[in-house]
Amino acid sequence: xxxxxxxxxxxxxxxxxxxxxxxxxxxxxxxxxxxxxxxxxxxxxxxxxxxxxxxxxxxxxxxxxxxxxxxxxxxxxxxxxxxxxxxxxxxxxxxxxxxxxxxxxxxxxxxxxxxxxxxxxxxxxxxxxxxxxxxxxxxxxxxxxxxxxxxxxxxxxxxxxxxxxxxxxxxxxxxxxxxxxxxxxxxxxxxxxxxxxxxxxxxxxxxxxxxxxxxxxxxxxxxxxxxxxxxxxxxxxxxxxxxxxxxxxxxxxxxxxxxxxxxxxxxxxxxxxxxxxxxxxxxxxxxxxxxxxxxxxxxxxxxxxxxxxxxxxxxxxxxxxxxxxxxxxxxxxxxxxxxxxxxxxxxxxxxxxxxxxx
Amino acid sequence: xxxxxxxxxxxxxxxxxxxxxxxxxxxxxxxxxxxxxxxxxxxxxxxxxxxxxxxxxxxxxxxxxxxxxxxxxxxxxxxxxxxxxxxxxxxxxxxxxxxxxxxxxxxxxxxxxxxxxxxxxxxxxxxxxxxxxxxxxxxxxxxxxxxxxxxxxxxxxxxxxxxxxxxxxxxxxxxxxxxxxxxxxxxxxxxxxxxxxxxxxxxxxxxxxxxxxxxxxxxxxxxxxxxxxxxxxxxxxxxxxxxxxxxxxxxxxxxxxxxxxxxxxxxxxxxxxxxxxxxxxxxxxxxxxxxxxxxxxxxxxxxxxxxxxxxxxxxxxxxxxxxxxxxxxxxxxxxxxxxxxxxxxxxxxxxxxxxxxx
Numbered sequence: 001x002x003x004x005x006x007x008x009x010x011x012x013x014x015x016x017x018x019x020x021x022x023x024x025x026x027x028x029x030x031x032x033x034x035x036x037x038x039x040x041x042x043x044x045x046x047x048x049x050x051x052x053x054x055x056x057x058x059x060x061x062x063x064x065x066x067x068x069x070x071x072x073x074x075x076x077x078x079x080x081x082x083x084x085x086x087x088x089x090x091x092x093x094x095x096x097x098x099x100x101x102x103x104x105x106x107x108x109x110x111x112x113x114x115x116x117x118x119x120x121x122x123x124x125x126x127x128x129x130x131x132x133x134x135x136x137x138x139x140x141x142x143x144x145x146x147x148x149x150x151x152x153x154x155x156x157x158x159x160x161x162x163x164x165x166x167x168x169x170x171x172x173x174x175x176x177x178x179x180x181x182x183x184x185x186x187x188x189x190x191x192x193x194x195x196x197x198x199x200x201x202x203x204x205x206x207x208x209x210x211x212x213x214x215x216x217x218x219x220x221x222x223x224x225x226x227x228x229x230x231x232x233x234x235x236x237x238x239x240x241x242x243x244x245x246x247x248x249x250x251x252x253x254x255x256x257x258x259x260x261x262x263x264x265x266x267x268x269x270x271x272x273x274x275x276x277x278x279x280x281x282x283x284x285x286x287x288x289x290x291x292x293x294x295x296x297x298x299x300x301x302x303x304x305x306x307x308x309x310x311x312x313x314x315x316x317x318x319x320x321x322x323x324x325x326x327x328x329x330x331x332x333x334x335x336x337x338x339x340x341x342x343x344x345x346x347x348x349x350x351x352x353x354x355x356x357x358x
Numbered sequence: 359x360x361x362x363x364x365x366x367x368x369x370x371x372x373x374x375x376x377x378x379x380x381x382x383x384x385x386x387x388x389x390x391x392x393x394x395x396x397x398x399x400x401x402x403x404x405x406x407x408x409x410x411x412x413x414x415x416x417x418x419x420x421x422x423x424x425x426x427x428x429x430x431x432x433x434x435x436x437x438x439x440x441x442x443x444x445x446x447x448x449x450x451x452x453x454x455x456x457x458x459x460x461x462x463x464x465x466x467x468x469x470x471x472x473x474x475x476x477x478x479x480x481x482x483x484x485x486x487x488x489x490x491x492x493x494x495x496x497x498x499x500x501x502x503x504x505x506x507x508x509x510x511x512x513x514x515x516x517x518x519x520x521x522x523x524x525x526x527x528x529x530x531x532x533x534x535x536x537x538x539x540x541x542x543x544x545x546x547x548x549x550x551x552x553x554x555x556x557x558x559x560x561x562x563x564x565x566x567x568x569x570x571x572x573x574x575x576x577x578x579x580x581x582x583x584x585x586x587x588x589x590x591x592x593x594x595x596x597x598x599x600x601x602x603x604x605x606x607x608x609x610x611x612x613x614x615x616x617x618x619x620x621x622x623x624x625x626x627x628x629x630x631x632x633x634x635x636x637x638x639x640x641x642x643x644x645x646x647x648x649x650x651x652x653x654x655x656x657x658x659x660x661x662x663x664x665x666x667x668x669x670x671x672x673x674x675x676x677x678x679x680x681x682x683x684x685x686x687x688x689x690x691x692x693x694x695x696x697x698x699x700x701x702x703x704x705x706x707x708x709x710x711x712x713x714x715x716x
Contacts, residue, residue, distance in 0.1 A: 081498060083565070108565065140439055142631040143596035206567045207441070207466065207560040209600045235603075236653045238501035242567045242604020249599045273500040280653065291649070295594045295638065 002129065002196050005102065007034050008063065008071035010092055014078045015039035015059070017051055017309055018268075021161055022106050023077025025190045027054040029169060035069040036060050037077070038092070052309070063095040073102040073129075075193070081270050083108025083132075093117060102127040106189025108203060131189035132200040134212065141210025146252035146297050148221040149357070150183065151350040154253035155231040155305065156289045158260045158279045159267055160240060163307035163335075164231035165191050167259050167342075170334035171305075172228050174343045183220030185229040187213065187247060201250075202232055202243045209243060213250025226350055229253060235288050236280060237267055248292055253299050255349040256289055257342060258282065258327075261307040262319040282327050303345040304331040360487065360554050363460065365392050366421065366429035368450055372436045373397035373417070375409055375667055376626075379519055380464050381435025383548045385412040387527060393427035394418050395435070396450070410667070421453040431460040431487075433551070439628055441466025441490075451475060460485040464547025466561060489547035490558040492570065499568025504610035504655050506579040507715070508541065509708040512611035513589040513663065514647045516618045516637045517625055518598060521665035521693075522589035523549050525617050525700075528692035529663075530586050532701045541578030543587040545571065545605060559608075560590055560601045567601060571608025584708055587611060593646050594638060595625055606650055611657050613707040614647055615700060616640065616685075619665040620677040640685050661703040662689040 009027075011020040015037060027034050027047055036058045037047055043061040047054030060066045063074065074096035080086055085107060093103060093111075097120045105111050111128040112118050121128050145152065153171075155164040165188060175182045184191075186198025199212045213229070220227045229251045233240030260282060267274035280288065286301045293299035304323045308316035316336060324331040330341035367385070369378040373395060385392050385405055394416045395405055401419040405412030418424045421432065432454035438444055443465060451461060451469075455478045463469050469486040470476050479486050503510065511529075513522040523546060533540045542549075544556025557570045571587070578585045587609045591598030618640060625632035638646065644659045651657035662681045666674035674694060681689040688699035 108563065140628065141597040142628060143635070144631075202563075202565040204564050205466065205560075206562050206564045206601045206604065207598060209564045210597050235650075238607050238610075238654065239499040239568050240565060241607050242600040242602075243564045244600075245593075245603040246564065246600020249596050252596075270498065270500060273502075277501070277654065288649075291646075292593075296596065296635065 002104070002193065005033065005073040005104065006071050007073055007075040007104070008066040008069060008101065009034055009037045009075045009077040010089065011037050011039045011077040012089065012092065013039070013041065015042060015050060018161070020078045022075070022079060022190045022193065024051060025165065025194060026075060026077065027051065027057060029194045031055065031057070035071045036066045038063060038066055063092045063099070067099050071101060073104050076103070076105045076107060079106060085109045085111070085114065094120060097121055097124050097126050100124060100126060102129060104129045104131065104193065106131040106193065108132060131192045132203040134199055134204045138204060138208040139211040139215065140207060141214045141250040143249070143252055143296060145214045145217040145250060148217060148227070150221045150224050150227045151255065151346070151353045152217055152227045152229060152251060152253045153346055153349070154229040154248065154251050154256050155259055156248070156256045156301070157231060157234050157258070158285045159234050159264060160237055160269055162261050162264065163259045163305060167257060167305035167334050168228045168230045169194065170339050171257070171342055171346065174339045175226055175346065178343065180226055181224045183222070183224035183227040185216040185220040185227060185251070187216065187230045187232055191230040201247050202240065206242065209246030210250030213247045217251050226346065231259070235292060236277065238274060238277060239270065245292060248289070249296070252296060254353055255300055255302045255346065257303050257305050258285055258289065258301045259305045259307065260285070260323070263310050282323060286327060301329065302349055303329050303342040305342060306331060306333045308333045308336055360462070360551065363391065363431040363462065364429050365431055365433040365462070366424040366427060366459065367392055367395045367433045367435040368447065369395050369397045369435045370447065370450065371397070371399065373400060373408060376519070378436045380433070380437060380548045380551065382409060383523065383552060384433060384435065385409065385415060387552045389413065389415070393429045394424045396421060396424055421450045421457070425457050429459060431462050434461070434463045434465060437464060443467045443469070443472065452478060455479055455482050455484050458482060458484060460487060462487045462489065462551065464489040464551065466490060489550045490561040492557050492562045496562060496566040497569040497573065498565060499572045499608040501607070501610055501654060503572045503575040503608060506575060506585070508579045508582050508585045509613065509704070509711045510575055510585045510587060510609060510611045511704055511707070512587040512606065512609050512614050513617055514606070514614045515589060515592050515616070516643045517592050517622060518595055518627055520619050520622065521617045521663060525615060525663035525692050526586045526588045527552065528697050529615070529700055529704065532697045533584055533704065536701065538584055539582045541580070541582035541585040543574040543578040543585060543609070545574065545588045545590055549588045559605050560598065564600065567604030568608030571605045575609050584704065589617070593650060594635065596632060596635060597628065603650060606647070607654070610654060612711055613658055613660045613704065615661050615663050616643055616647065616659045617663045617665065618681070621668050640681060644685060659687065660707055661687050661700040663700060664689060664691045666691045666694055
């Protein structure tokens with residue numbers, strides 16, 4: 001179902017480079033399937049003007065305005081902290097359902113649990129697609145993902161919402177372009193939207209996070225040489241660190257790519273609730289992730305993916321050079337520049353894994 | 359409701375010192391409320407003969423046999439890996455419901471979601487009490503538990519099911535005996551059974567584990583000088599490490615007590631699925647827990663609680679002495695011996711916290 005939809009994307013009041021992750025990823029990776037974005041503050045402008053990519057996709061004020069663009073579904077493109085359904089969105093959802101649009105949501109809140117929305121959906125014969133709704137039969141993790149044949153690479157980060165999914169998707173494209181068979185394990189609502197399958201590990205009952213990640217890796221490994229696993233959260237995030245560690249120990253990666261935004265100095269999000277937590281230096285972050293794996297297997301951070309969208313070109317190149325020097329690792333902004341240094345690092349890891357297996 | 363029940367405890371086929379945690383804790387901490395245990399392999403014997411404590415509580419073969427003991431509820435006293443309802447238990451549950459007993463369960467599986475069981479319960483006017491069912495309105499953790507006035511002590515472990523709850527409960531009693539006002543934050547089904555309140559953090563949606571722990575600590579802090587938080591899992595458990603880290607970062611303890619069983623060498627449970635994971639040395643475990651907190655606040659392991667139930671008295675004393683020497687910390691088996699060394703360590707921490715606050 002997800003693969004056929006033409007989206008009108010709800011980003012009401014929060015459309016921007018850092019505040020509308022799901023919307024932005026749909027625009028970056030499924031541009032031919034995004035008909036328009038709802039953001040009253042910017043209506044009449046194009047997505048390109050706001051994000052710096054996305055071309056002429058139009059921005060409109062309301063669902064009603066967007067219907068002229070012939071969407072087949074309303075995609076909820078922003079994720080309020082806590083994932084509940086803001087009451088202010090209800091009219092937009094109702095208008096969309098009345099117009100026959102399916103609703104695609106990545107909220108923690110399951111739309112199907114809202115009596116009004118679910119009854120209206122049934123009455124109008126539209127589907128409510130909850131990207132975050134996990135399967136019901138997940139196993140407890142046992143660590144067996146460490147035994148799969150492909151090289152498993154997890155993107156990890158110094159913070160939430162810093163580019164872990166984007167780095168993984170960019171690396172996937174580049175590896176595919178080099179003729180590699182690559183599986184992608186989507187672990188969040190946006191990755192699932194783009195890939196068409198996956199499990200939102202942060203929406204799983206806590207005991208089953210590692211088991212969910214393990215199942216994703218085993219599935220993505222089939223017939224592939226390399227598995228890229230979309231990372232979540234950060235080991236030093238006071239709210240989400242548990243998801244990060246569960247995902248790490250479920251995925252049991254052979255190697256990791258560390259994602260960071262050079263201009264960010266404290267943990268973001270939560271309406272400023274995390275400003276007391278400084279982001280770790282790259283070296284400290286690398287040590288933490290490698291140490292968290294060391295009891296199970298050697299797993300090294302083999303490259304640094306920087307998110308430099310908010311820097312000028314010179315500053316971006318400088319930041320990349322500094323990260324490489326600071327860590328002694330290949331570094332790149334895989335969106336802005338050629339991800340080749342990171343791709344090479346992953347292929348070196350794959351060759352080394354192969355040698356060990358022989 | 360929980361506080362009034364007289365339990366018949368289902369431990370079918372798994373009643374023993376290491377295999378029936380909920381049953382054993384009910385017997386240890388609520389002995390006056392356990393009427394009998396169902397375990398066909400040992401029927402006719404007493405609980406004391408099997409566990410080494412519990413006195414003359416009788417063991418019977420079936421629910422039907424146990425009804426003569428006048429229970430008011432059937433307590434599911436064992437937890438299969440994964441927490442589903444084994445089909446073989448269904449007849450016992452049905453017999454209990456027919457006899458008018460409430461059912462108290464700590465399974466992940468919600469009895470209320472089983473059509474047959476829930477309809478039967480309704481027909482007979484009995485309650486299905488799911489200890490693991492979390493509240494629906496949990497926050498995302500923000501780290502604010504670090505700011506509460508009481509000294510917060512979390513029990514952490516080298517493995518699951520190794521004595522973290524028991525150590526916390528023993529320390530609570532000993533601190534209360536010294537006239538301290540102590541709050542207890544129960545984080546698992548057994549702790550909740552004993553305390554009458556709490557949240558099973560492993561049953562919470564993963565994004566909310568830290569938030570649940572934070573809420574428990576804030577609540578347990580009210581009017582108290584010391585908060586003891588029941589730990590869960592272990593940072594090196596391939597299945598449950600995420601719960602452990604989320605709980606740690608939600609609780610933001612001032613200090614930790616490390617729990618260990620000297621005879622255990624590899625991660626237990628899961629039908630042997632974890633035998634490839636050696637338990638860390640005490641020093642490595644201490645380093646991991648302290649390091650996981652270091653980015654947020656200094657939090658030290660201030661004592662080691664050993665579980666020596668499977669050692670002779672001489673060996674037990676030797677193990678305690680060795681743990682103290684190896685770590686340079688106070689050590690004790692708080693069940694077998696006087697927990698004074700650990701109590702003193704917690705009180706030293708409380709005095710030090712007070713000095714810092716002044």
